[in-house]
Amino acid sequence: MTAPTQSQQRPGAGQFFSAIPGAGILLILMLALFTIANPRFVSQTNLVNVGLQASLLLMIALPMTLIILTEGLDLSAGALLGLSGVIVAEALLAGWSVFAACAMAFAISTAFGALNGVLIAYLTLPAFVVTLGTMGLMQGIALVMTNGDPVGGFTPAIETFYRSQLWIFPMPIVVAVALYAALWLLLYRTRLGNYVIAIGGNKDALRLAGIRANLVHLAVYVLGSAIVGLSAVLLIGRTNSAHPTVGIGMEFEAIAAVVLGGTSFEKGQGWLFGAVLGALAITVLRNGLNILSVDSSLQVVCIGILLILALLIDRARKHYSR
Amino acid sequence: MTIPATLDTRSPSLSPDALALLGRLILIVLIAGALTAVDPGFASVSNLLNMLRQASLLFLVASGLTLVIIGGGLDLSVGSNLTLSACLAAAAIKTTGNPWYGVAVAVTSGTLIGFTNGLMINRLRLPPFLATFGMLWVAQGAAYWFMAGQTIYGMPMSFRYFGTGFFLGVPLPIWITLVVCVVCSIILHRTTFGREAYFMGANQTAALLSGIAVERRRLLLYVLSGLTAGIAALVYLARLNAAEPGIGEPLLLPAIAAVLVGGTSLFGGSGNIVGTVLGAILLTIIVNGLNLLNVAATWHPFVNGAVVLIAILADFIVSRRRSESG
Numbered sequence: 001m002t003a004p005t006q007s008q009q010r011p012g013a014g015q016f017f018s019a020i021p022g023a024g025i026l027l028i029l030m031l032a033l034f035t036i037a038n039p040r041f042v043s044q045t046n047l048v049n050v051g052l053q054a055s056l057l058l059m060i061a062l063p064m065t066l067i068i069l070t071e072g073l074d075l076s077a078g079a080l081l082g083l084s085g086v087i088v089a090e091a092l093l094a095g096w097s098v099f100a101a102c103a104m105a106f107a108i109s110t111a112f113g114a115l116n117g118v119l120i121a122y123l124t125l126p127a128f129v130v131t132l133g134t135m136g137l138m139q140g141i142a143l144v145m146t147n148g149d150p151v152g153g154f155t156p157a158i159e160t161f162y163r164s165q166l167w168i169f170p171m172p173i174v175v176a177v178a179l180y181a182a183l184w185l186l187l188y189r190t191r192l193g194n195y196v197i198a199i200g201g202n203k204d205a206l207r208l209a210g211i212r213a214n215l216v217h218l219a220v221y222v223l224g225s226a227i228v229g230l231s232a233v234l235l236i237g238r239t240n241s242a243h244p245t246v247g248i249g250m251e252f253e254a255i256a257a258v259v260l261g262g263t264s265f266e267k268g269q270g271w272l273f274g275a276v277l278g279a280l281a282i283t284v285l286r287n288g289l290n291i292l293s294v295d296s297s298l299q300v301v302c303i304g305i306l307l308i309l310a311l312l313i314d315r316a317r318k319h320y321s322r
Numbered sequence: 323m324t325i326p327a328t329l330d331t332r333s334p335s336l337s338p339d340a341l342a343l344l345g346r347l348i349l350i351v352l353i354a355g356a357l358t359a360v361d362p363g364f365a366s367v368s369n370l371l372n373m374l375r376q377a378s379l380l381f382l383v384a385s386g387l388t389l390v391i392i393g394g395g396l397d398l399s400v401g402s403n404l405t406l407s408a409c410l411a412a413a414a415i416k417t418t419g420n421p422w423y424g425v426a427v428a429v430t431s432g433t434l435i436g437f438t439n440g441l442m443i444n445r446l447r448l449p450p451f452l453a454t455f456g457m458l459w460v461a462q463g464a465a466y467w468f469m470a471g472q473t474i475y476g477m478p479m480s481f482r483y484f485g486t487g488f489f490l491g492v493p494l495p496i497w498i499t500l501v502v503c504v505v506c507s508i509i510l511h512r513t514t515f516g517r518e519a520y521f522m523g524a525n526q527t528a529a530l531l532s533g534i535a536v537e538r539r540r541l542l543l544y545v546l547s548g549l550t551a552g553i554a555a556l557v558y559l560a561r562l563n564a565a566e567p568g569i570g571e572p573l574l575l576p577a578i579a580a581v582l583v584g585g586t587s588l589f590g591g592s593g594n595i596v597g598t599v600l601g602a603i604l605l606t607i608i609v610n611g612l613n614l615l616n617v618a619a620t621w622h623p624f625v626n627g628a629v630v631l632i633a634i635l636a637d638f639i640v641s642r643r644r645s646e647s648g
Binding site: 126129135136147148255259315 | 398442448456465466470620624
C-alpha cells in the first residue's frame with residue numbers, strides 16, 4: 001500500500017501558535033483556577049516544586065517524543081526507570097564507584113533499548129506489544145533483584161547531586177533544560193533529526209533514498225532508553241532510595257504529556273516543545289489537585305480527562321479553521 | 323499489493339488452523355508430561371481441575387480481547403476493567419446483600435468501560451492502544467479511589483458458588499468458560515458480524531469501502547471485550563471472595579500472551595477463540611510448573627513478558643511464511 005507523500009515542515013512561528021492550543025489553553029486555565037482556589041499555589045516554593053516534578057517527567061517525555069515521532073511507542077520506559085534505579089543502588093551498595101554504577105545502568109538500559117529497537121525497526125513488530133513484553137522483563141528483573149523491597153543506604157552523593165544548584169537553578173531543572181537543548185539540536189539541526197521525522201512520515205521513502213532507515217529507527221529506541229536509564233539517577237536521588245516499581249505509570253504520564261502537547265501518533269507530526277507544554281500541564285494539574293487535597297489515585301483519572309479535553313479542543317479548532 | 327492469506331474468512335476449523343491448534347495441544351501435553359515426571363502430584367485429578375479453573379479465569383479476561391484483536395484493534399484496559407468492575411460489584415453485594423445487584427453492576431460497568439473505549443477510538447480518532455492504555459490508568463485510578471485503601475471481603479455463599487462451586491464434578495468457572503467459548507465461536511464463525519470482524523482486521527480500508535459500518539462494528543467489539551471483562555470480574559470476585567484494587571493489573575500481560583500464544587495474529591484478521599483457550603491453559607501450566615519447581619513468584623512478570631515476546635516473534639515468523647507462500 002502506498003502512503004501519501006507529505007511535506008516535512010520545520011516548526012515555524014505559524015506552526016508554533018497553531019500547536020499551542022490544547023495543552024496551552026488548559027495550562028493557562030488551570031494556572032488561573034488553582035491560583036484563585038488557593039493563592040499558595042503561586043508561592044515561590046510551590047512553583048520551584050512544580051518545576052522539579054515537571055523536569056523529572058520531561059526526562060521521559062522528551063525521548064518519548066522522538067519515539068512517537070517515528071509512529072512508535074515505549075511502554076517499557078517506566079519499568080526501565082525502576083530497573084535502572086535499582087541497578088545503580090545495588091551497584092553502589094556493592095562498593096562500586098558512582099561512575100561505574102551509572103555506566104552499568106547505562107549499559108543495561110542501552111541493551112534493552114537495542115532489544116526494543118531491533119524487534120520494532122528490523123522485524124517491524126508493533127511497538128506497543130514489544131515494549132509491553134520488555135516492560136514485563138524489566139519489571140521482573142527489578143523485582144527479582146530486590147524481592148520487591150526498596151533499596152536504600154547507598155552513598156549520599158546521589159542525593160547531594162539532586163539537591164545541588166547551578167547558580168540559583170536546581171540541578172534537575174538544569175539537566176532537563178540541557179536535555180531539551182540537546183534533543184532540539186539533534187531533531188531540528190542535524191540530518192539524523194530529519195531522518196527521525198521522516199521515519200514517521202514515510203519510512204519506505206527514506207530507505208529508497210539510500211538511508212539506512214532501520215538503523216536510524218533502532219538508534220531512536222537506544223537513545224530513548226539510554227536517557228531514561230540515566231534519569232533514574234535523578235529519581236533515586238530525590239528519595240535517596242530505589243524502589244523497583246517507582247517508575248510504573250510514569251510511561252503513561254510521559255505519553256499523555258507528549259499527546260497533550262499536540263504530537264500525533266501518525267506520520268511524524270509533532271514537535272519537541274509540545275512535550276514541555278504537556279509535562280507542565282500534567283504537573284500543574286497534579287500539584288493543584290494536591291493543594292486542593294484531591295486523592296492521588298483520582299488525579300490519574302483527572303489526567304485522563306485533561307487528555308480527552310485537549311484532544312477535543314484540538315479537534316474543534318481543526319474543524320472550525322477548515 | 324499482495325492480498326494477505328488471512329483474508330480467507332472460511333471457517334477456521336479447516337486444515338491450517340486446525341493443525342496449529344493440534345500443535346498447541348501437543349505442546350501442552352508434552353509440558354504436562356514433563357511436569358508429571360518431575361512431580362507425579364501434577365497429574366492428579368484435583369490439581370488438573372484446579373489448573374483448568376485458573377486457566378478459565380485467564381481465558382475469560384482474554385476472550386473479548388481475542389475478538390477485538392481479530393477485528394484489528396487492541397484492548398489494554400481489560401485488566402483494570404476487571405479490577406474496577408469487581409470492586410464496584412463487591413461494594414454492591416456488600417451493601418445490598420443481594421448477589422444479583424453485584425452481577426448487574428459488574429456487567430454494566432464492564433460494558434460501559436468498553437463502550438467508552440470504542441467511543442474514544444471512533445470519535446477522537448485515537449489509536450486503540452493509546453485510548454485503551456489511557457483507560458487502563460483511569461479505571462485503575464478510579465478503583466483505588468473508590469476502595470480508599472480498603473479490601474471488601476466475605477461474599478455470600480450463593481455468590482461464591484460461581485467461583486468455587488462444582489457442577490457434575492467440574493468447577494463452575496470451567497462451565498462458564500465453555501459457554502463463553504461457544505458463544506464467541508458462534509459470533510465469529512456463524513454470524514455476519516463475525517465475518518465482518520475478520521474482514522475489518524485483515525483490511526480496514528477495504529471493509530469500509532465495501533460498505534461495512536466499521537465504526538459500529540468496532541464499537542460492538544470493544545463493548546463485548548468490556549462485557550467479558552465484567553463477567554470475568556464476577557468469577558474472580560466469587561473465587562477470591564475479596565476485592566481490592568490490585569487484582570486485575572497483573573492479568574494484562576498473561577491475557578495478551580494467551581491470545582497471541584493461541585495463534586490470533588496481532589495484525590488482525592486471523593485467529594480463533596479455541597486457540598485462546600489453549601493459550602490460557604498453556605500459560606497456566608507454565609506458571610503452575612514454575613511453582614512446582616519452587617521458582618519465586620517475583621519471576622512471574624519476567625516470564626509473562628518473555629512469553630509475550632516469544633509469541634509475537636512466532637506470530638511474525640508464521641505470518642511472513644504465509645505471505646511468502648501465498
